[in-house]
Amino acid sequence: MTSAWELLLPAASAPARARGRALREALRDAVRSGRLAAGTRLPSSRDLAADLGVSRGLVTEAYEQLTAEGYLRSGRGAGTWVGDAVRAGRPRARDLSPRSSGDLADFVPGTPDLSLFPRAAWAAAQRSVLADLPHESLGYPDPRGLPGLRTALAELLARRRGVVADPERIVVVSGVAQATALLASVLHARGMRTAGVEDPGSPQHHALYASAGLDTTPLPLDDEGLATGPLYASGVRVVVTTPAHQFPTGIAYSARRRAELLGWARSVDGLVLEDDYDGDFRYDRAPVGALQGLDPERVAYTGSVSKSLAPGLRLGWLLVPDRLADDVVERKRTTDLGHPTLDQAVFARFVERGDYDRRLRVCQRAYRERRDALVAALAEHFPGSRVTGIAAGLHAIATLPERYGPEEGFLARVAEAGVAVRSLAAYAHGGAAGGPVGGGQVVGGPVSEGSAPGKEVRLVLGYAHLTPGRIRAGVRRMAAAV
Numbered sequence: 306m307t308s309a310w311e312l313l314l315p316a317a318s319a320p321a322r323a324r325g326r327a328l329r330e331a332l333r334d335a336v337r338s339g340r341l342a343a344g345t346r347l348p349s350s351r352d353l354a355a356d357l358g359v360s361r362g363l364v365t366e367a368y369e370q371l372t373a374e375g376y377l378r379s380g381r382g383a384g385t386w387v388g389d390a391v392r393a394g395r396p397r398a399r400d401l402s403p404r405s406s407g408d409l410a411d412f413v414p415g416t417p418d419l420s421l422f423p424r425a426a427w428a429a430a431q432r433s434v435l436a437d438l439p440h441e442s443l444g445y446p447d448p449r450g451l452p453g454l455r456t457a458l459a460e461l462l463a464r465r466r467g468v469v470a471d472p473e474r475i476v477v478v479s480g481v482a483q484a485t486a487l488l489a490s491v492l493h494a495r496g497m498r499t500a501g502v503e504d505p506g507s508p509q510h511h512a513l514y515a516s517a518g519l520d521t522t523p524l525p526l527d528d529e530g531l532a533t534g535p536l537y538a539s540g541v542r543v544v545v546t547t548p549a550h551q552f553p554t555g556i557a558y559s560a561r562r563r564a565e566l567l568g569w570a571r572s573v574d575g576l577v578l579e580d581d582y583d584g585d586f587r588y589d590r591a592p593v594g595a596l597q598g599l600d601p602e603r604v605a606y607t608g609s610v611s612k613s614l615a616p617g618l619r620l621g622w623l624l625v626p627d628r629l630a631d632d633v634v635e636r637k638r639t640t641d642l643g644h645p646t647l648d649q650a651v652f653a654r655f656v657e658r659g660d661y662d663r664r665l666r667v668c669q670r671a672y673r674e675r676r677d678a679l680v681a682a683l684a685e686h687f688p689g690s691r692v693t694g695i696a697a698g699l700h701a702i703a704t705l706p707e708r709y710g711p712e713e714g715f716l717a718r719v720a721e722a723g724v725a726v727r728s729l730a731a732y733a734h735g736g737a738a739g740g741p742v743g744g745g746q747v748v749g750g751p752v753s754e755g756s757a758p759g760k761e762v763r764l765v766l767g768y769a770h771l772t773p774g775r776i777r778a779g780v781r782r783m784a785a786a787v
């Protein structure tokens with residue numbers, strides 16, 4: 306007997322003559338209020354009668370009456386369920402998840418193809434974990450994370466990303482977002498009030514620091530990464546960066562700029578937060594190791610499975626310098642008493658079995674094909690465009706020749722045609738027209754003469770979640786609209 310049926314007990318204790326009516330009313334009320342959700346299976350009349358201590362006939366009668374009224378429905382065989390017709394007044398949870406816009410193509414950046422989620426391998430890992438996880442492992446977890454997962458992650462991150470990863474130094478978190486929030490709150494407690502962020506950059510960085518009470522200082526980029534002059538001039542001592550594939554411009558920080566950034570951190574006794582959000586995906590460039598590998602005491606490193614598996618898993622990792630480790634772990638503990646054990650154990654198993662590497666290879670192939678489809682479609686339909694940031698990640702920047710501008714009109718026409726695209730300028734913190742997008746590839750013809758930055762249409766195009774056909778159709782539709 307679940308607690309839902311207990312709410313019928315008062316009806317059962319009504320005087321004998323009123324008992325049937327009271328039971329029907331209590332059932333109706335439970336369905337109307339949503340306490341008994343649509344689709345819930347009711348106990349058999351025999352079981353419910355026994356649980357409530359009433360005659361079986363009373364329950365059968367109540368079921369029949371409410372079925373006639375539409376509150377309940379009975380199945381072909383035995384069984385009675387709560388119907389879905391009656392929902393009046395039922396409180397509903399507000400759904401804050403992003404919705405599909407119904408557009409022909411939405412080139413939103415940063416979304417993996419969720420249909421490629423390896424359900425079978427994940428289910429196998431889940432089954433094997435449930436079969437052999439000892440009972441005692443289901444208590445409160447170590448706030449740093451399961452030792453088995455931290456060991457697997459240390460090996461994985463050292464091998465794939467060149468991270469200096471001591472399992473003792475890894476904290477399992479619910480994503481880059483939580484890693485950023487934890488770090489920001491520890492820094493705030495130590496008196497820090499401002500953090501530098503890349504401009505243009507991820508709106509998440511600003512929002513997460515703001516929620517911990519830190520102001521953010523937007524810092525400009527040049528072709529090699531975060532510009533060091535403004536960084537020194539800013540006076541900040543912590544800066545958030547995306548060196549493998551800058552979000553959103555797609556720049557890979559140069560070796561020189563990486564060294565300069567670490568030089569800055571040492572000179573101001575500062576810290577670089579390295580957000581390696583899509584560092585797993587690279588196509589035709591040599592692997593660029595994580596900045597953290599060059600100086601683990603000056604860099605806090607974070608990543609997650611949000612781009613490699615699915616953001617809904619809410620699973621990530623944070624590696625912090627020694628001097629911050631205890632505080633970060635304590636903050637994680639006081640935030641949620643540790644990351645869910647089963648999720649951690651399943652992911653550990655998934656990594657240990659080689660499923661994670663396999664999955665990355667599958668995605669890498671699919672995403673490269675999609676990126677190539679995007680570049681080809683832009684060459685065909687928007688000749689003279691420059692496409693940058695394509696060597697890695699899940700999105701690219703397309704700079705269209707000036708003749709397609711001004712940007713505002715372009716965006717409006719494209720949106721009307723059912724294609725969702727975002728301007729690079731939308732990611733500028735300081736209201737500037739976007740950052741540098743140097744290098745890259747001119748596709749399908751020469752760049753228009755004398756095109757001035759600021760007048761061109763510069764788009765951030767996420768491609769990983771769209772099939773090549775959808776990409777081609779989206780770009781074609783965009784071209785037809787303008």
Ligand SMILES: Cc1ncc(COP(=O)(O)O)c(C=O)c1O
Nearest residue numbers: 415480481482507552582609611
């Ligand atoms: C640059 C960047 N960093 C981090 C995140 C958040 O990552 P996670 O899902 O791991 O919290 C996002 C997600 O939109 C992002 O674009």
